[in-house]
Amino acid sequence: MAFNKLAVSEANTAIIDGLDAGGISAIWRRVRAHLREECGPALYSQEIARLRVRLSETGALVIIAPSNFNRDWVEDHWGARIRALWAELDPSHRDVHLLAEGQDAPQPVMAARLPAAASRSPAPTGLTADTAQTPADGTSPGDARFSFDSFRVGPANEVAAAAARTMVGASTPPFNPVFFYGDYGVGKTHLLHAVASAARNGSRPRKALYLTAEEFLSGFVTAMKARDTISFKETVRGVDVLLIDDVHFIAGKPKTEDEFLHTIAALVAENKQVVLASHKPPAELQMQDERLRSLLTGGLSCPLGKPDLDLRRQILDCKIAQATCHYPTFDVSEAVRDFLAARITSSPREMEGVLNNVICRTALIGQPVTMEVVSTALRELSLSSERRLTVDEIQKVVATHFGISTADICSKRRTQAVVRPRHIAMYLAKTLTTRSLPDIGRRFGGRDHSTVIHAVSKVTGMIDAGDSVADEIDALTRELQG
Numbered sequence: 001m002a003f004n005k006l007a008v009s010e011a012n013t014a015i016i017d018g019l020d021a022g023g024i025s026a027i028w029r030r031v032r033a034h035l036r037e038e039c040g041p042a043l044y045s046q047e048i049a050r051l052r053v054r055l056s057e058t059g060a061l062v063i064i065a066p067s068n069f070n071r072d073w074v075e076d077h078w079g080a081r082i083r084a085l086w087a088e089l090d091p092s093h094r095d096v097h098l099l100a101e102g103q104d105a106p107q108p109v110m111a112a113r114l115p116a117a118a119s120r121s122p123a124p125t126g127l128t129a130d131t132a133q134t135p136a137d138g139t140s141p142g143d144a145r146f147s148f149d150s151f152r153v154g155p156a157n158e159v160a161a162a163a164a165r166t167m168v169g170a171s172t173p174p175f176n177p178v179f180f181y182g183d184y185g186v187g188k189t190h191l192l193h194a195v196a197s198a199a200r201n202g203s204r205p206r207k208a209l210y211l212t213a214e215e216f217l218s219g220f221v222t223a224m225k226a227r228d229t230i231s232f233k234e235t236v237r238g239v240d241v242l243l244i245d246d247v248h249f250i251a252g253k254p255k256t257e258d259e260f261l262h263t264i265a266a267l268v269a270e271n272k273q274v275v276l277a278s279h280k281p282p283a284e285l286q287m288q289d290e291r292l293r294s295l296l297t298g299g300l301s302c303p304l305g306k307p308d309l310d311l312r313r314q315i316l317d318c319k320i321a322q323a324t325c326h327y328p329t330f331d332v333s334e335a336v337r338d339f340l341a342a343r344i345t346s347s348p349r350e351m352e353g354v355l356n357n358v359i360c361r362t363a364l365i366g367q368p369v370t371m372e373v374v375s376t377a378l379r380e381l382s383l384s385s386e387r388r389l390t391v392d393e394i395q396k397v398v399a400t401h402f403g404i405s406t407a408d409i410c411s412k413r414r415t416q417a418v419v420r421p422r423h424i425a426m427y428l429a430k431t432l433t434t435r436s437l438p439d440i441g442r443r444f445g446g447r448d449h450s451t452v453i454h455a456v457s458k459v460t461g462m463i464d465a466g467d468s469v470a471d472e473i474d475a476l477t478r479e480l481q482g
């Protein structure tokens, strides 16, 4: 789920300073403590410490950044994490929005500007939808962050990406609804925003509305309380493209399921495109209403899987290029990029977390990006996802690759045919497992930890120097990680 950068004006939201309903100050303290631990003290004091939290009169949380730049940076790098932490710590699962100090917002959220059909009176829904001029999904019209251009495609997501592009180019929906599903952080929200943005900015601009399922639910509840569900219906049904993220959130809430069902059915019947995303495929959602499940499964379901090494590398390059816009001195060598792409196998979101950590340790304090810095960042963020691998497995794979035996690798022999594979195996054991240096040494024929340090620095130096060992490491890493 993306962090919502809402266009909120202080005049319209009547943010209540000092109000601490529900103990938000206490929760905010805990969220900040987590963030401090995760991003490190330098980045924390530079970018996070100055954020303040407020509760709006609608119960939404507004996090106020001291500047637009800071707001955008926090949104890009830590928005999803803040939202996840908040959801974990706050049982009421409030909406979390980001606002820059003194922001003169063009579109107040709570006095929503409605599509033509509903523009007679302000709606109580908090929802807006529009074409290129005023997107309501937290992106700006030319925002490259979540565009098709910045979405990297590989085997894990090519079907989803092709479906997304096809529906943007079509005059009538080729598939409806389209349902993207996949694990946390694999790019579902990115793709939804890309579709919304392309629909708004295409040669034939269309009204697109992106909502999280939570926003759909809270908009609906607000409208019910205000006894004005008509405005809500007009808003969500008055668009050309409706995109709803995190649909699993709606499952099991009968009234919302019902409204959701009728909304989708109405749009599909009118040939308006509906695009949905969730962690699970429609058939596995715990929907109470069979009609809804049937409607969702009747469209096109596209999985987004975990990216393979190539795709991870492409995404990493893209994120580094984006970071370089903010931090022109941020320079990451090919060897470090390869290393990071091989190590971070969990999801692109984790990749961003590591990059943030690395930026903090380098660009912010004028230091270069070295293997040591990125290794520390990985260790601190506990992203050694390859910890399942054992040193034995690594020795076997390396030995087979070089046509020698594991006994050779662990032996005292010093011929080049054995030393090089041994160094590579030690390097992989250090980078792909959480074993300590002495432990690795012991497993390589009872060697001292200084031998492992020597092997690792030798291989690292060769990688940095552009030696073909980088390709071998790459191939071996792929093999070891399946």
Ligand SMILES: Nc1ncnc2c1ncn2[C@@H]1O[C@H](COP(=O)(O)OP(=O)(O)OP(=O)(O)O)[C@@H](O)[C@H]1O
Binding pocket: 001, 002, 080, 145, 146, 150, 151, 152, 153, 157, 182, 183, 184, 185, 186, 187, 188, 189, 190, 191, 279, 315, 318, 348, 349, 352
């Ligand atoms: N293929 C990709 N190309 C470029 N960036 C990607 C890609 N996949 C994911 N990302 C980036 O990874 C981050 C997480 O992606 P996103 O928020 O879209 O994940 P998600 O699947 O919606 O996760 P969640 O289910 O937790 O909401 C974003 O910054 C996004 O830009």
